Amino acid sequence: MKxxxxxxxxxxxxxxAGYIMTALAGVTDNVFWTLIVxxxxxxxVYLVSKIAVIEPSESK
Known part of the structure; x- marks a missing residue:
């Protein structure tokens, strides 16, 4: 779910972000490629967060 x-x-x-960047550049917005990127x-980012984040261990 996350x-x-x-x-x-x-x-x-x-x-x-894609809409703003294309509006500032004065080019047409390609929704498909913006979606893919x-x-x-x-x-x-999701995979890096799952790999890089170390869960704290429980110490008693």
Whole structure:
């Protein structure tokens, strides 16, 4: 479920960022490629967070 939420927000934020960048550059917005790049970046960030974060061990 966390993966679905992470991908959802990466798509939302990616689309907004893509729209702003293409509007500033004065080019047409390609929604498909922005979606693909957002999903890949979101998946990459999710996988890095799962690999890099070390869970604290319980010590008594």
């Amino acid at each position: 993966l679905v939420v992470a991908l959802f927000w990466s798509v939302c934020i990616g689309q907004v 957002s999903l890949i970046f979101g998946l990459f």
